[in-house]
Amino acid sequence: MGKYISRRLAIAIPMIVAISMVTFLFINLAPGDPIDAMLDPEELYAMTEKQVESLRRHYGLDKPLPVRYALWLAQVVRGNFGYSYYTYDAVLREIAVRVMPTVELTLTALALGTVIGVAFGVVSALRQYSILDYVLSVASLFGLAIPTFFFALVALYLFAVVFPILPVFGMSTTGFFPLHDNLYHLIMPAGVLSLDLMASVTRYTRTAMLEVLNSDYVTTARAKGLSEHVVIGRHAFRNALLPLITITTLRLPYLFGGAIIVETMFSWPGMGLLAVDSIHARDYPVLMGLTFFVAVLVLFSNLLADIMYAYADPRIRYG
Amino acid sequence: MSTASGARDIPALKAVPRSTRRTTAWERFRRHRLAVAGLGVLLAFGILAAAAPSVLPHGPNAIDLDHVKEPPSLSHILGTDVAGRDVFARIVIAGRVSMSVGLVAALIASVIGTIIGLVSGYAGSWVDDVLQRFTELVMTFPTFFAVIILVALLGPSVFNIMLVIGFMGWTGKARLVRGQVLSLREMDYVTAGRAVGASTGRLLLVHILPGVMPFVAVAATLTVAGAIITEASLSFLGLGVQIPTATWGNMMMGAQSLTVLRSQPWLWIPPGLAIGSTVLGVNFVGDGLRDALDPRVRIG
Numbered sequence: 001m002g003k004y005i006s007r008r009l010a011i012a013i014p015m016i017v018a019i020s021m022v023t024f025l026f027i028n029l030a031p032g033d034p035i036d037a038m039l040d041p042e043e044l045y046a047m048t049e050k051q052v053e054s055l056r057r058h059y060g061l062d063k064p065l066p067v068r069y070a071l072w073l074a075q076v077v078r079g080n081f082g083y084s085y086y087t088y089d090a091v092l093r094e095i096a097v098r099v100m101p102t103v104e105l106t107l108t109a110l111a112l113g114t115v116i117g118v119a120f121g122v123v124s125a126l127r128q129y130s131i132l133d134y135v136l137s138v139a140s141l142f143g144l145a146i147p148t149f150f151f152a153l154v155a156l157y158l159f160a161v162v163f164p165i166l167p168v169f170g171m172s173t174t175g176f177f178p179l180h181d182n183l184y185h186l187i188m189p190a191g192v193l194s195l196d197l198m199a200s201v202t203r204y205t206r207t208a209m210l211e212v213l214n215s216d217y218v219t220t221a222r223a224k225g226l227s228e229h230v231v232i233g234r235h236a237f238r239n240a241l242l243p244l245i246t247i248t249t250l251r252l253p254y255l256f257g258g259a260i261i262v263e264t265m266f267s268w269p270g271m272g273l274l275a276v277d278s279i280h281a282r283d284y285p286v287l288m289g290l291t292f293f294v295a296v297l298v299l300f301s302n303l304l305a306d307i308m309y310a311y312a313d314p315r316i317r318y319g
Numbered sequence: 320m321s322t323a324s325g326a327r328d329i330p331a332l333k334a335v336p337r338s339t340r341r342t343t344a345w346e347r348f349r350r351h352r353l354a355v356a357g358l359g360v361l362l363a364f365g366i367l368a369a370a371a372p373s374v375l376p377h378g379p380n381a382i383d384l385d386h387v388k389e390p391p392s393l394s395h396i397l398g399t400d401v402a403g404r405d406v407f408a409r410i411v412i413a414g415r416v417s418m419s420v421g422l423v424a425a426l427i428a429s430v431i432g433t434i435i436g437l438v439s440g441y442a443g444s445w446v447d448d449v450l451q452r453f454t455e456l457v458m459t460f461p462t463f464f465a466v467i468i469l470v471a472l473l474g475p476s477v478f479n480i481m482l483v484i485g486f487m488g489w490t491g492k493a494r495l496v497r498g499q500v501l502s503l504r505e506m507d508y509v510t511a512g513r514a515v516g517a518s519t520g521r522l523l524l525v526h527i528l529p530g531v532m533p534f535v536a537v538a539a540t541l542t543v544a545g546a547i548i549t550e551a552s553l554s555f556l557g558l559g560v561q562i563p564t565a566t567w568g569n570m571m572m573g574a575q576s577l578t579v580l581r582s583q584p585w586l587w588i589p590p591g592l593a594i595g596s597t598v599l600g601v602n603f604v605g606d607g608l609r610d611a612l613d614p615r616v617r618i619g
Contacts, residue, residue: 029473
């Protein structure tokens with residue numbers, strides 16, 4: 001097990017280097033050079049060709065792309081991701097304050113979506129062809145077909161316009177963060193974000209439970225005279241849920257995509273909102289830092305999922 | 320299956336007339352009632368969008384400042400927007416953009432995914448390793464996040480949006496095709512083809528690709544649905560297709576203000592329903608295709 005983890009970690013290092021290359025290439029797709037983006041057009045207009053040239057040299061922009069990448073990477077290794085064109089603050093600090101809100105939002109949505117989705121799926125499978133099964137199946141089809149932002153609009157319409165009972169803006173009412181107030185603000189964004197995952201987990205769990213319930217060992221367990229409670233709880237449920245670890249982690253990137261939309265619509269001050277604001281402000285250093293960070297985050301959550309899976313399923317033995 | 324019976328299967332497969340095979344697939348598809356309904360919805364949207372200019376009483380971009388934000392009425396069945404444009408006409412025209420973005424992006428993603436999957440699965444060894452790591456690398460960039468950044472960097476034209484969604488969406492297809500190729504290349508009929516001296520290109524295109532295509536077709540259909548949602552979300556945030564070109568996503572942008580949300584529901588509910596019914600339709604067609612084309616069903 002330890003060997004497996006260390007080997008996976010060893011693969012992660014070249015992956016991170018590759019991620020940094022892709023990130024660097026991404027941002028260099030931008031038309032014009034960073035000097036245009038950094039300066040006020042009026043300021044730029046007032047400068048002589050020579051001044052612009054010396055600025056370009058100052059930032060190392062006159063060098064070829066691989067050299068610029070090496071220079072950038074040398075700074076990144078020291079923890080310097082550059083400075084925002086917009087706030088002039090260090091990129092790392094800009095991102096650091098946005099991590100926790102996004103983690104809070106996505107983990108809550110992940111928990112809601114998985115737990116409720118599993119419950120719906122199990123109930124659907126145990127009561128196959130009942131009205132409840134039918135309603136849940138149709139609902140999960142709609143859950144997958146309707147975009148997150150439309151659910152957000154409907155939620156806003158219901159809980160902010162028709163029944164104004166939930167806050168629609170930010171993480172707390174004032175600058176302070178009493179926990180209950182924060183959770184109150186979390187309800188709508190996290191609820192909306194969880195719907196897509198909930199729908200796919202419901203569908204998956206239903207199919208997996210039905211398959212397991214029809215398998216020989218469940219029939220054997222019943223024939224042994226075990227109570228239905230034990231058959232379902234100990235024999236069927238556990239096996240049906242194992243692949244769920246992989247399924248939920250594979251959906252993490254989608255969850256993050258949804259977080260961009262939800263954070264923007266509910267002004268939730270996370271990385272998604274920072275990304276959208278930085279795009280509007282053409283703040284390339286922040287975008288570069290964010291892209292790198294998010295990819296590394298996904299890499300490590302996939303790694304975590306693999307390790308969890310190996311731990312949970314004794315049949316898997318990695319050499 | 321032994322080598323001998325595998326060899327006998329080749330002429331047997333060829334003996335089945337093409338038209339019969341297609342008919343049975345269509346019959347299987349037709350039995351899936353939801354798939355037929357989905358296809359019907361898509362055709363209706365498609366025909367409406369194609370015939371729009373001659374059918375609609377109002378142009379989608381005709382500004383009428385005397386009739387701004389009007390609720391649905393007989394002359395404007397879904398009301399008008401902030402510039403007095405007819406919402407129904409815009410929904411119909413927007414369908415053209417939204418659906419073509421979905422189709423083209425899915426086509427790009429499927430072609431890239433199929434090529435990478437074929438090469439990766441058939442070549443094996445280090446080529447497979449390199450392509451697998453590359454696929455994993457692309458997968459670590461969350462699609463929607465990468466799409467909004469790339470579209471912003473390249474410029475938010477319809478063409479760029481199709482390209483970016485396509486180039487970020489092939490990973491699933493590549494893995495699917497690779498998995499299929501791994502099992503197909505060990506099949507007796509492929510070994511037989513190799514034994515009679517077929518070139519690698521011929522083996523891939525004539526023997527393996529047709530076996531993979533049904534899976535690609537089903538996955539591609541689901542990609543169309545995903546691409547439509549991605550484009551809509553992008554345009555809703557104002558980072559996608561720019562006004563005045565109407566898409567279902569950017570038509571709903573106004574609803575980010577609580578006033579519009581409260582008092583002009585005709586501006587955001589109809590485009591949302593258009594997206595929902597299209598995506599649902601596409602998903603049903605995908606399910607129907609799975610039943611109709613799944614080669615395992617035909618064998619069994």
